[in-house]
Amino acid sequence: MPTPHDIIFSALADPTRRGIFERLCRGGEQTVGGLTAAAGVSQPAVSKHLGVLKKAGLVLDRHEGRQTHYTARRQALAPLLDWTSQMTEFWESRFDDLDDLLKRMDQ
Amino acid sequence: MTMTSTETRSVVIERDFAHAPDKIWRALTQPHLIAEWLMKNDFVPTVDHRFTLTGDWGSVDCKVLEIEPQRALAYSWDAMGLESVVTWTLTPSATGTHVRMEQAGFRPDQQQAFAGAKFGWQKFLANLDEVVARID
Numbered sequence: 001m002p003t004p005h006d007i008i009f010s011a012l013a014d015p016t017r018r019g020i021f022e023r024l025c026r027g028g029e030q031t032v033g034g035l036t037a038a039a040g041v042s043q044p045a046v047s048k049h050l051g052v053l054k055k056a057g058l059v060l061d062r063h064e065g066r067q068t069h070y071t072a073r074r075q076a077l078a079p080l081l082d083w084t085s086q087m088t089e090f091w092e093s094r095f096d097d098l099d100d101l102l103k104r105m106d107q
Numbered sequence: 108m109t110m111t112s113t114e115t116r117s118v119v120i121e122r123d124f125a126h127a128p129d130k131i132w133r134a135l136t137q138p139h140l141i142a143e144w145l146m147k148n149d150f151v152p153t154v155d156h157r158f159t160l161t162g163d164w165g166s167v168d169c170k171v172l173e174i175e176p177q178r179a180l181a182y183s184w185d186a187m188g189l190e191s192v193v194t195w196t197l198t199p200s201a202t203g204t205h206v207r208m209e210q211a212g213f214r215p216d217q218q219q220a221f222a223g224a225k226f227g228w229q230k231f232l233a234n235l236d237e238v239v240a241r242i243d
Contacts, residue, residue, distance in 0.1 A: 084118050084213055091120045091208055097144035101134055102126045 008076065011056035016041055017049045021058055024072035031067050117211040125203040128177045135180055135195055158182075169193075184210060 012018045020035055032050065036043045050070055053059040057076045062069045124131060134140045136152045146160040146167070152174055160167040165186065172192065173181035181194040191212040198205040 084116050087118045087210055087213075088120070091118060091210070094145055095120055095122050095206075095208075098131075098134060099122075099124065101140065101143045102124060102130060105130060105134070105140075106126075 007056050008058065011052050011058055014049070014052075016045075017052060020046065020049050021053055021072060024059060024070055025074060029062075029069050029071045031069055033067075035070070115211065116213040117209050118213070119207065119209045121205065121207045123200060123203060123205050128197045128199055128204045131197055131204050131206060132177045132180075152180075189213070 012021060016039060020039055023035060023038060024030060032043060032047055035050075036046045039046050039049075050059060050061070054061060057073060059070050059072055062071070134144065136150065138148055138150050141148050141150055146162045148158055148160050150156075150158045150169075150171075152171065154171050154174055156171045158169050158171070160169060167184055167186040169182045169184055171180075171182050173179060173194075177197060179194070179196050181192060184191045184193045191210050194209045194211070196207040196209075198207070
């Protein structure tokens with residue numbers, strides 16, 4: 001089962017998506033049209049990327065007339081920037097690898 | 108007097124392994140085995156020995172603080188502005204070994220240093236690809 005961290009990491013793994021998210025972080029609220037002009041991909045592609053970012057809780061959308069405005073939710077990254085929660089996840093995964101190694105040492 | 112200046116936090120992971128303490132001890136103290144589950148390293152099981160753990164994202168400076176074969180191992184763990192101590196405790200159990208890892212010494216200001224501009228946003232994003240590759 002993917003953890004919230006995994007979902008955020010996967011959402012930001014794609015360079016285009018990460019670019020869109022960074023642009024929203026730096027430039028504040030923007031429309032799909034505005035983001036498309038800077039992204040170098042088609043508007044449907046940008047909309048799709050925004051959908052993934054929204055699912056991961058990284059952006060919020062606001063409808064106004066025919067336009068949808070997007071803003072970045074930087075606070076969604078807080079768990080990743082928190083040392084203790086990040087290290088907990090790190091050690092859990094190291095323990096998994098340790099367990100794998102111990103099993104291989106049996107053979 | 109402030110409480111926060113001395114307040115530190117710890118990360119504790121505990122797990123029961125179906126393996127004997129001596130085997131787990133080898134995995135925790137032999138460099139080629141440590142490399143299999145943690146990171147590349149030049150670990151030597153001697154108190155005061157300084158060693159480096161090297162990952163694809165950077166390195167961790169360590170020093171062996173305590174060694175009690177098959178029972179306890181502690182080393183300092185300094186990376187990216189963090190100064191902490193990792194302590195391993197092995198306790199024999201009916202089914203194998205209970206392993207406890209505590210990483211102690213996270214001060215609130217260290218946390219801020221990590222989350223701040225220096226090691227935060229830009230570097231974090233730049234490293235995401237590698238981090239994701241490791242999750243897969």
